[in-house]
Amino acid sequence: MKTIHYKRASTIDELEQIRTLQLQNNSQNISSEEKLQEGFVTVQHSVALLKQMNSACAHIIAKDNDILVGFALVMLSSFKNEIEVLIPMFERIDELVPKDKTYVVMGQICVNKNYRKQGIFRNLYQFYKEELQHKYEYLVTEIATTNPRSMKAHESIGFKVICIYEEDGIEWNIILWDWT
Template sequence: MKPILYKRASTLDELEQIRTLQLQNSSQNISSEEKLQEGFVTVQHSVALLEQMNSACAHIIAKDNDIVVGFALVMLSGFRNEIEVLIPLFERIDELVPKDKTYVVMGQICIDKNHRKQGIFRGLYHFYKEELHHEFDYLITEVAAMNLRSMSAHEAAGFKIIDTFEEDGIVWNIMLWDWT
């Protein structure tokens, strides 16, 4: 068995596989029970937007042979207005992060159901830091407080909660991983 390969996304096929994995794990497409046990993703990106984001700074993916089994999206602040639901996040980051610090937003992380509990989450984040720590001081993300699996996984990876807010009845934690 070949080990999982961590790399930057570079083909349209890889971006389409990210989109497929995203849809399979969307909060709209899984049961409440599964959301609690397995976690979920909230935002859905079009392949076109994934491509634009990838051109600016390539996404991090995990591949098992030719199949994308995990991804961690890279979202530069220049994309702050592309996804309406994320605009409040960027506005809060502007208030929280000192002007002399650089950051990148981890737009979303997801692991294929059959590949969970194998260290891929940590592997994606390790590779993410390895690839981008020389360009950015911080990696920032937001996690729904009710997404307990994701909250504990992010804390274990090194993220700390720097702010909490409520939007449309959902409590969100803004989390920061300091790479300095």
């Protein structure tokens, strides 16, 4: 029986394991069939950027002993210009979220293939909420329409679509989880 524990990322080793899991599940590194069935991640972060983001607000991770088996990145709006592909998302979020509301962006979520269908996705989000709801009213992220598994999983958590837009031929859903 696996015992998964949830925590905030705190070591370079954990950030390197996030990067490894990210590369293993990147849309460029998996088949079309796997993308449809398992979902995928789009953005690749350098360990240096993961470290900067983590210093500002630590990422949420799931571990099986010393092995990182899942992550949910925390991305503050101060990083909106660090990843070019995410700039349009941040611009839209700033237009959509009322100025008197606070939000944080879930930068990416991923669970190791060998650990899926065990509740880790849901538990990562529950821990995320427990850790950050005292500081933020909303959790916002975006998902490509071509990633139906991820859309369905996020809707089951409580995310609602607040905007659909197209950028560089890809249709994106901006989704929001209201913690108020």
